[in-house]
Amino acid sequence: MPKRIAPLSDLQVSRAKTQGKQVTLFDGGGLFIVLTPAGGKLWRFKYRFGGKDKLLSLGSYPEISLAEARSKWAVFRKLLAEGIDPAEAKKAEQAGKAAAAGSTFETVARDWHRRFKSQWSAGHAEQIMRRLEQDVFPWLGTRPIGEIKAPELLTVLRRIEARSLETAFRVKTACGQVFRYAVAEGRAERDPVADLRGALPPVKNKNFAAPTDPKKVAPLLRAIDGFEGSFVVKCAMQLAPLLFVRPGELRHAEWSEIDLEAAEWNIPAAKMKMGVPHLVPLPRQAIEILKSLHPLTGHGKYVFPCSRSSQRCMSENSVNAGLRRLGFEKSEITGHGFRAMARTILDEVLQVRPELIEHQLAHQVRDPLGRAYNRTSHLAERRKMMQTWADYLDGLKSGAKVLPLKRAN
Numbered sequence: 439m440p441k442r443i444a445p446l447s448d449l450q451v452s453r454a455k456t457q458g459k460q461v462t463l464f465d466g467g468g469l470f471i472v473l474t475p476a477g478g479k480l481w482r483f484k485y486r487f488g489g490k491d492k493l494l495s496l497g498s499y500p501e502i503s504l505a506e507a508r509s510k511w512a513v514f515r516k517l518l519a520e521g522i523d524p525a526e527a528k529k530a531e532q533a534g535k536a537a538a539a540g541s542t543f544e545t546v547a548r549d550w551h552r553r554f555k556s557q558w559s560a561g562h563a564e565q566i567m568r569r570l571e572q573d574v575f576p577w578l579g580t581r582p583i584g585e586i587k588a589p590e591l592l593t594v595l596r597r598i599e600a601r602s603l604e605t606a607f608r609v610k611t612a613c614g615q616v617f618r619y620a621v622a623e624g625r626a627e628r629d630p631v632a633d634l635r636g637a638l639p640p641v642k643n644k645n646f647a648a649p650t651d652p653k654k655v656a657p658l659l660r661a662i663d664g665f666e667g668s669f670v671v672k673c674a675m676q677l678a679p680l681l682f683v684r685p686g687e688l689r690h691a692e693w694s695e696i697d698l699e700a701a702e703w704n705i706p707a708a709k710m711k712m713g714v715p716h717l718v719p720l721p722r723q724a725i726e727i728l729k730s731l732h733p734l735t736g737h738g739k740y741v742f743p744c745s746r747s748s749q750r751c752m753s754e755n756s757v758n759a760g761l762r763r764l765g766f767e768k769s770e771i772t773g774h775g776f777r778a779m780a781r782t783i784l785d786e787v788l789q790v791r792p793e794l795i796e797h798q799l800a801h802q803v804r805d806p807l808g809r810a811y812n813r814t815s816h817l818a819e820r821r822k823m824m825q826t827w828a829d830y831l832d833g834l835k836s837g838a839k840v841l842p843l844k845r846a847n
Contacts, residue, residue, distance in 0.1 A: 446471070448504050454479070469511045471499060481507040483514055487523045494525050532582055541625045543586060543616070544570075544579035550619040560708045561686050569609050573598050583617070584626040588633035599638060606638055649771060650782040655679075656834040658771060661764045663835070670752065671760045673731045674742050678757060678773055680724050680828050682780035682799065684711065685773040689751045691741040693732075698725055701821075716800045719821040721828035780827065788830060790823050798823065 443466040454463060454473055461473040468484045481496035496502060496510045514524035547570055555563040577594050578586060591613060598606040614631035621629060649655050659679065665672040674688060681688070687705055696703050703718040710716050720728070728741070735743055744750040757773035777799060784790040798820055 446504060451479070451499060451504050465504075465508070465511075467511065467515065469496075469507060471507075481510075483511055483524070485514070485518060485524065487518065487525075492523070492525055494528065529580065532580070532585070541583050541620070542580050543583045544575050546583050546620045546623070546625055547574075547616045550616050553619075554615075557713050558711075561690070562711060566612055569605065570612060573605075573609055574613065583620045586617075586630060588630040588637075591630055592634055592637050595634070595638060603639065610634065610638070650779055652783060652787060652834055655779065655783070655831070656837070658766065659831055659835045661766070662760075665760060665764060667760060667763060668745065668756075670731065670735060670742050670745070671756050673727050674752070674757055675760050676727050677724055679776045679779065679831060680721060680727075681718055681824075682777045683716075683718060684777070684800070685754065685757060687716075687800075688773075689742050689754065689756065691751075692739055693736055693741055694739075696720075696728065696741065698728060698732075701725055710800060712800065714800075717817070718798075719817065719824045721825045723828040723832065783830075784823070784827060788826060790826075791819075794819055794823055 443464050446463055446465045451463070451471060454461070454471075456473040456475055456477065458475055460475055462470055463473070464470040470482055470484070472478075472480045472482055474480065479499035481499065481502055483494045483496055485492055485494070494514065496507050499507075502510075517524045517527055548567075551563070551567055551570075555566075558566070574594055577597075578590065581590070591610075595606045595610055598609055610631060614629055617626060617629035617631055620626035649658060662672070662675045662679075665675060678685070678688060681703075683705070687709055690709055691703065691705075695705060698720075701720040701722075703720055705716040705718065707713050707715045731741065735741060735748075738748040740748070740751040742752045742756075744752050758768070761771055761773070762768070781795055781799060784795050785792060794816055797816060
């Protein structure tokens with residue numbers, strides 16, 4: 439015969455202590471209360487449905503009294519007798535209430551995204567929504583946003599952490615923005631992300647790999663010129679160090695944005711990380727590369743189309759894959775690393791004014807009055823800088839004397 443369990447009393451529950459470890463007190467029929475080491479008292483209902491053991495949360499004590507826990511337990515036992523899974527019934531009820539009020543996490547997140555995506559580049563906006571759709575909505579999408587607690591969100595983040603800690607932090611940031619938007623809209627009381635500070639291990643900051651010693655740049659540039667793979671990818675790899683734009687900006691380049699006669703590439707705000715239009719002066723060497731590529735891809739939209747469809751640009755991994763094919767490891771150079779290479783050498787070897795470099799990197803630069811420069815600021819000086827940079831790279835490839843890096847004392 440199964441062991442008989444004596445029902446709990448109010449006094450027993452109120453006086454129960456954990457003594458530094460998790461303790462479970464049973465009330466019978468699958469109802470029990472868990473005393474956590476931190477001092478919490480959580481009601482749980484264990485049952486079997488469809489041949490599987492399941493566990494359902496009924497709330498915490500003293501918010502949910504012993505009598506209220508038993509009342510909920512009785513309802514769930516009745517559902518089981520009718521062949522209904524209590525957990526699914528609870529989810530359906532919550533989803534129905536939240537949908538009626540327009541306050542599920544997914545509803546609020548999509549509303550937030552719709553309102554703010556104009557402030558981001560198209561690629562960044564797409565990436566945020568893709569992460570939410572893949573990593574958050576399947577688990578929290580139908581939950582009422584005002585009922586989501588920190589432990590639930592942490593479970594989602596740790597699932598992502600197992601794949602990528604950096605992505606987990608980015609999703610955590612996006613979720614925090616969604617919750618704060620919900621609070622401002624009156625659809626949630628508070629942001630539970632604030633309770634997760636320190637819950638994930640810190641991300642070790644890492645710079646994008648790039649050679650910043652001119653002696654190591656020369657063989658890299660010569661290797662790129664000798665690339666025997668796709669001509670489209672080769673042109674992209676040749677332009678990457680010349681123009682030092684972000685990889686996403688380069689691969690999304692459209693012929694309609696490029697004026698070969700004016701030697702300018704006007705990147706619209708929607709494609710820029712900071713949501714501000716950017717102008718890239720094109721040195722003579724870049725014009726030659728683009729003119730050699732135009733007969734091949736100039737009839738289409740993209741400068742660097744996908745090999746399988748001209749309606750899409752080449753993949754985000756194309757340049758990096760080309761570099762790996764040339765024998766350069768990820769620890770040596772990445773497509774994004776050309777920006778660090780240009781910034782360092784322009785500053786420490788060619789001694790270009792830092793604000794010109796930062797402006798051409800599309801970083802936010804302000805004048806002495808605190809106003810952001812527009813895309814045409816210092817254009818004449820930046821044209822000269824870009825041509826000087828391109829000529830310097832040509833000199834490295836041809837074996838010109840290499841100037842040492844200027845070191846701080």
